[in-house]
Amino acid sequence: MAIDKETRIIDDIMEKIIAKTMHPGEKLSSENKLAEKYNVSRITARNALTTLEARGYIYSVQGKGRFLKETSKPIQLHLTGSTSFTDKMKQAGYHLTTKNMYCTKINYDSTVYDALQADLEAEVYKIGRLRLIDNEPIAIHQSFVNQALFPDIAQNGPQILSMFAYYRQLGYEEFKSKQSLLSITFPTSYEQELLSCGSMVPLIVLETGCIDVKTEKVLEYTKIIYRSDKFKYDITTDESR
Numbered sequence: 001m002a003i004d005k006e007t008r009i010i011d012d013i014m015e016k017i018i019a020k021t022m023h024p025g026e027k028l029s030s031e032n033k034l035a036e037k038y039n040v041s042r043i044t045a046r047n048a049l050t051t052l053e054a055r056g057y058i059y060s061v062q063g064k065g066r067f068l069k070e071t072s073k074p075i076q077l078h079l080t081g082s083t084s085f086t087d088k089m090k091q092a093g094y095h096l097t098t099k100n101m102y103c104t105k106i107n108y109d110s111t112v113y114d115a116l117q118a119d120l121e122a123e124v125y126k127i128g129r130l131r132l133i134d135n136e137p138i139a140i141h142q143s144f145v146n147q148a149l150f151p152d153i154a155q156n157g158p159q160i161l162s163m164f165a166y167y168r169q170l171g172y173e174e175f176k177s178k179q180s181l182l183s184i185t186f187p188t189s190y191e192q193e194l195l196s197c198g199s200m201v202p203l204i205v206l207e208t209g210c211i212d213v214k215t216e217k218v219l220e221y222t223k224i225i226y227r228s229d230k231f232k233y234d235i236t237t238d239e240s241r
Contacts, residue, residue: 005040009048017057017068024070028058054200056229085131085141085224086162094133101128101194103157112144115178115209115221123147127157130194133230137195140225149217163210167219178209178218184228195227202228 016022029037034045049066052058058066089096106112106126118124124146131139143163147153150170160166164175183205187197195203204226210219 005038006044006048006051009034009038009040009045010051013048013052014057022068024068026068027064028066028068030065051200054198056198056201085139086164089131089133097132097135098161099130099132100158100161101130103127103154103160105154106144112221115218116144116146117218118146118148125153125157127153127160127163129161136230138227138230140191140194142223142225144221144223145219149219163220163222167210167212172212172214172219174213175219176211176213178211180206180208182206185225191225195225197227197229204228204231 013022013028028049031042031045031049034040034048035042038045049058053060053066057069059069060066086096086098104126106124108120109124112118112124113120113122116122116124124144127143127145129141129143130137131141145153145163150156156166167175185203185205186199187195187201187203189199191197191203192199195201206224206226207222208224209221211217212219
C-alpha cells in the first residue's frame with residue numbers, strides 16, 4: 001500500500017526520534033526545506049509538522065521554528081493488583097500530588113449502576129481527582145460510589161484524595177479488583193486542558209471495580225484516564241509475579 005507524502009515525512013522524523021539521532025531541543029527543518037526535500041507542497045510539510053506537534057513530539061517557538069521536545073522517562077505502572085495508585089507511586093519514589101476536582105451526584109448510568117450493583121433509585125456520586133507527578137498532570141481518576149454504602153459521601157467527597165485511605169478510615173482493610181477493561185481514546189477539549197496534552201495524544205482508559213475482600217461488597221466503580229505518553233504499563237497478573 002502506497003504511503004502518502006505527509007505520512008512519509010512523519011515516519012522519517014519519527015524514525016530519527018526513536019533512533020535518537022535527533023536530540024531534545026534540536027531544531028527541525030523548516031516547512032520550505034521539508035517541502036523541497038520531499039518534493040511536496042509547503043502545506044503538506046506544514047501538516048506533517050502540525051501532526052507531530054499535536055502528538056506531543058515537537059513544539060513551536062514563534063519566529064524561530066519547531067524543536068524536538070524533551071521526553072521524560074516513562075513511569076512504570078502495574079495496572080492490576082490491590083494497591084492504590086497513590087501507594088504505587090509513593091513506593092516507586094515518585095513525587096505525586098492529587099487535586100480533588102469535584103464530588104457530584106450523577107444521573108442514572110446503566111454501566112455504573114450495574115457495576116455497583118445499585119438499585120435504580122440509588123444516589124451515586126462521582127469523585128474526580130487529578131494526579132500530578134512533579135507538578136505535571138498525568139491521569140484523571142473518577143470513582144463512583146453508592147451513597148447507600150457511604151451515607152456521608154456528599155460531605156466527605158470534596159476532601160477525598162485517596163479512596164483507599166477513605167475506605168480504611170471506615171474500617172475496610174483489604175481490597176481486590178473486579179473485572180478490568182482497557183481501551184484507548186483521544187482527549188476531549190476538557191481533558192486536554194486538564195492533562196496539558198494535544199488532541200492527538202492517545203489516552204489509556206482503565207475501567208474496574210474495587211471490592212472489599214472481607215464482605216465482598218462492591219465499594220466503587222472506577223474509571224481512570226492515563227496519558228499514554230507518560231507511562232510504561234505492566235499488565236502482569238499478581239499470580240505471575
